[in-house]
Amino acid sequence: MADQYDVIVLGSGPGGYVAAIRAAQLGLKTAIVERELLGGICLNWGCIPTKALLRSAEVFNNMKHAASYGLAADNIRADLEAVVKRSRGVAKQLNQGVTHLMKKNKITVHMGTGVLKSATSVEVTGEKGTETISAKHVIVATGARARELPFAKADGNRVWTYRHAMTPKELPAKLLVIGSGAIGIEFASFYNDMGAEVTVVEMMDRVVPVEDADVSAFLEKALTKQGLKILTGAGVESLAVGANGVKAKIKAKDGKVVEGDYSHVIVAVGIVPNTENIGLEALGVKAERGIIAIDGYGRTNVKGLWAIGDVTPGPWLAHKASHEGVIAAEAIAAELGNKDVHPHPMDRANIPGCTYCHPQIASVGLTEAKAKEAGYTVKAGTFPFIGNGKAIALGEPEGFIKTVFDAKTGELLGAHMIGAEVTEMIQGFVVGKTLETTEAELMHTVFAHPTMSEAMHESVLAAYGRALHI
Numbered sequence: 001m002a003d004q005y006d007v008i009v010l011g012s013g014p015g016g017y018v019a020a021i022r023a024a025q026l027g028l029k030t031a032i033v034e035r036e037l038l039g040g041i042c043l044n045w046g047c048i049p050t051k052a053l054l055r056s057a058e059v060f061n062n063m064k065h066a067a068s069y070g071l072a073a074d075n076i077r078a079d080l081e082a083v084v085k086r087s088r089g090v091a092k093q094l095n096q097g098v099t100h101l102m103k104k105n106k107i108t109v110h111m112g113t114g115v116l117k118s119a120t121s122v123e124v125t126g127e128k129g130t131e132t133i134s135a136k137h138v139i140v141a142t143g144a145r146a147r148e149l150p151f152a153k154a155d156g157n158r159v160w161t162y163r164h165a166m167t168p169k170e171l172p173a174k175l176l177v178i179g180s181g182a183i184g185i186e187f188a189s190f191y192n193d194m195g196a197e198v199t200v201v202e203m204m205d206r207v208v209p210v211e212d213a214d215v216s217a218f219l220e221k222a223l224t225k226q227g228l229k230i231l232t233g234a235g236v237e238s239l240a241v242g243a244n245g246v247k248a249k250i251k252a253k254d255g256k257v258v259e260g261d262y263s264h265v266i267v268a269v270g271i272v273p274n275t276e277n278i279g280l281e282a283l284g285v286k287a288e289r290g291i292i293a294i295d296g297y298g299r300t301n302v303k304g305l306w307a308i309g310d311v312t313p314g315p316w317l318a319h320k321a322s323h324e325g326v327i328a329a330e331a332i333a334a335e336l337g338n339k340d341v342h343p344h345p346m347d348r349a350n351i352p353g354c355t356y357c358h359p360q361i362a363s364v365g366l367t368e369a370k371a372k373e374a375g376y377t378v379k380a381g382t383f384p385f386i387g388n389g390k391a392i393a394l395g396e397p398e399g400f401i402k403t404v405f406d407a408k409t410g411e412l413l414g415a416h417m418i419g420a421e422v423t424e425m426i427q428g429f430v431v432g433k434t435l436e437t438t439e440a441e442l443m444h445t446v447f448a449h450p451t452m453s454e455a456m457h458e459s460v461l462a463a464y465g466r467a468l469h470i
């Protein structure tokens, strides 16, 4: 069978659709296969709709604090149905945007479920029947889904995954969130701001356990002050789902099992890659616990077959998926003879992570503890937003910025932030880290005044005992 395409991308999330656009830009005849919605989890059921919900919660929260800005706002209340409607509208707008981008770049869209028949052919079953399409290269970008608890399947009624939590019919009176990674803590923050009574259970000894320990400690305090109940070092042993609620048995840090009644439960205990039943086993594709092994460019061990995004080793983030998509498309173009592309392998040390709870969290690179574990002699500096004029003017003095350097060379190893708008600010450090910056360039950089980003500068100065405003 002659190849119909140069590249087929299986799955149209931020990994897949970006890979397809880059391949098309490079003159490759490209097709994309999608079984549900163009744009994947990220813009239909992940990053974007959650940020729309969180924005409503933020505005609501600001309105509740109107008096502290010298303003009056009476009879403030939330209309949950309208909040969800706005979020779904935002997701729909972006889904339509991806449809437009596919047309603009002349990418053929095959709607249906794809299964690999060989490393270079895909059988697609959709509403119009079954067809087999082939290409010189295939990129697997089928993403992931929520991991479920073995003892309590999500029913969408009382026990929710993120999909249910994004489209609630009613505000939970008493919500239990299992897991305090980014997804769990964002929903905990959203529902708390909307007025629910929220408890978070985390097995590890601190919330957002991948972040720097100082950030975890600050967040736990901030959330507790907002009224959330946080149980760390604790595990949910069982859930008994009834018509009106859920009884949870939780083993606390001290080993005691306590029973609690909740109206709803959100299970946010990680993700499972969508790598079963798509033909990978028959092709002998190397994978560990369903996660496909790749090289720095996205090549699997099977010639012609590539993988990107949530089906490959983490972090499982949209921007990592997109970046891998660009690299894989360029590497394929190079293999097909394009001498003008020179892709660089993925550098996992420079992938930022953002959590949009209240207060926000953002980080890149090594935590202080990980840097020490890796054998570095560390210089770390912290600067609190209470020492920043703009933060005080905005009424957002909560939080800090911490930077971690190699004491020997001055290389920036990591940056960790908690506070308002830090998810926008982290990019300054990501650029610096990608350019392999040291404390010298960062100290020499002029930061605009008044901005919250001046706290970035101050944290670098603090690492060297030179902070000015504290």
Ligand SMILES: Cc1cc2nc3c(=O)[nH]c(=O)nc-3n(C[C@H](O)[C@H](O)[C@H](O)COP(=O)(O)OP(=O)(O)OC[C@H]3O[C@@H](n4cnc5c(N)ncnc54)[C@H](O)[C@@H]3O)c2cc1C
Residues within 6 Å of the ligand: 010, 011, 012, 013, 014, 015, 016, 033, 034, 035, 036, 037, 038, 039, 040, 041, 042, 043, 045, 046, 047, 048, 050, 112, 113, 114, 115, 141, 142, 143, 144, 162, 183, 274, 278, 308, 309, 310, 311, 316, 317, 318, 319, 320, 321, 354
């Ligand atoms: C609630 C939530 C919030 C999140 N927030 C953020 C955030 O703020 N920032 C961030 O960076 N990341 C966030 N993420 C993670 C982010 O959504 C994922 O990392 C990202 O979507 C992964 O992209 P992907 O292209 O690998 O796969 P996906 O986005 O999962 O897309 C895979 C696509 O493949 C399709 N597919 C699967 N199997 C087949 C098949 N056999 N045939 C055809 N099509 C198939 C699926 O329908 C899907 O559309 C969030 C995730 C969730 C759940």
